[in-house]
Amino acid sequence: MPMTITEKILAAAAGKDYVKPGELINAKVDLVLANDITAPVAIKEFEKIGLPGVWDKERVALVPDHFVPNKDIKSAEQAKMVRDFAHKQELTHYFEVGRMGIEHCLLPEQGLVGPGDVIIGADSHTCTYGALGAFATGVGSTDLAAAMALGETWFKVPESIKFVFNGKLNPWVGGKDLILYTIGKIGVDGALYRAMEFCGEAIEQLSMDGRFTMCNMAIEAGGKNGIIQPDEITRQYVEGRTKRPYTFYTSDPDAHYAEVHEFDVSKIELQVAFPHLPENARSIREAGNVAIDQSVIGSCTNGRMEDLRIAAQVLKGRKVNRRVRLIVIPGTQEIYRQAMREGLFDIFLEAGAAVSTPTCGPCLGGYMGILAQGERCIATTNRNFVGRMGHAGSEVYLSNPAVAAASAITGRISHPEEVL
Template sequence: KSYPKLPEKDLILYMIGLIGVDGALYQAMEFTGPVIRKLSMDSRMTMANMVVEAGAESGIIEPDQLTLDYIAERAKRDYQIYKSDPDAQYWKVIEIDVTEIEPQVAFPHLPSNTRPISQVERIQIQQAVFGSCTNGRLEDLRIAAQILKGHKVAKGVRLIVIPATQDIYRQALKEGLLEIFVDSGAVISTPTCGPCLGGHMGVLAEGEKAVSTTNRNFVGRMGHPESQVYLANPAVAAASAVAGYIISPEEVEGMG
């Protein structure tokens, strides 16, 4: 059994780790290349959404047929397509060979404090969250459900699932994803920012640690100022909920 990867979360965390939380301050970040062109719309939105964690004003991916098909089903008015000029001058161009990038984990208390999963020692967690504006889309829920199916959340761990929209919630219900989450011991919320900003649900107590698919892990972001938040993709978050500590999804197979 092989678990699909979510490259976009790892790509953007890797990028933020590379340039820092102010590496694109007041700028626009444009992503291009063969890997980007293969990303789904869900994945592209995750990358564009998280550029703010590098200080950017916006994240841009050139529209292609996938984009146009997505818009055609949703547009309520006429729209115009914009693309960068062929001779556009950029402040900086960064080329990355993604073939060696592992799943990334951002350690407290900055999204730029990233490490590959192979360098993450056993860190016990009390909470796992997947959802929010970055990874609460249907694609994310499907992957998390694939990992959680047949498994139980570890004793002492709270798992919170937050579909990004009511439409995603409805589709996840139709596909049986929510049943898988409930059977594993998770709590399912209606669409909300909730624990991402310590608003409600899953507010961390002093000394507690959480692995989360949300976009920020600043001091006190999810609760007590002496709690800790580790950012990762939904596959890592789901696997960690089963193990009780931060773990690679591939290591979950065979667990009870």
């Protein structure tokens, strides 16, 4: 029977030859993940089970990244609970401050996730790893606790939607623009509990970093997972990096899809998602004269090397507007180090930006960039809900790194060509 890539991965994890959408399955997982917000709840639930240890200390990853370095006593206590549990369980993959990163940038970089894997994380943006050709999805902390104990979980097999991107990308347009445009077309519930499969010649030419960005935001359309069939670009990324054996799955040519959407990317311009939903995407030509107070370049969506290089290209030799705060957050320690080697920090600092240690901080309104009432921020993050980055009376606009950098220079939402 023909199957999509998502169905094939789930069938293999369930030990079955075939699965179909709507079917309930028990599936073995390859990795479970939690952070400093979600892990404490999972740890408490796990301890209620009464087992002496997790099912496999090599397959549980704990990454404090939301409120670290700790911003207050409560966040310090949460981080301590995670740290103590990781040490007690002798977990191989626990990442402390100074050796950590934003979880969805860090795990692929460290080779902990790979093609064909089934990965669950107590974080909604776990769907990022679909860029490698894995089935990756977010779960609740209690489901994660059970998976830490058993090494398996249950799923309802999702229907799949195919998104075909043909043509050649316009200058400065990247994965962030493609996913914002897509969400703008189908809405924040347009892929509810469905697999979003991205393909087409534009995706085949997209970098690994751009693919991570697209799959990262599948959840913003309600998707169960985002996924891209692995190819030579995937192979070059995982070879010598991914620590476990992996499998390249592909969709059958006659696989069934609930919907198929086709886009000509030559007609897709730079996108900006206006408050207060990611579906409020507009081309930058339609943005109008929107003044900003802050610009954030980073997050699990756009905190990778490619993102920092693009921002530096726009900022080089220019100054951040005196009315704007520009905050740059590399996604991992390795990205931080590489950016230093390439001289990107000199560009950022000379422009007047602040450079942070890796953290999710401002994205969820945690710290390192909280907005006051009436303030506006353009950010390369993934959500712009009411109060997402601070006061309920503030506003968040989503964009790619080039637009965020250009806007920091002009003091209003701007096309990068305005400053180049």
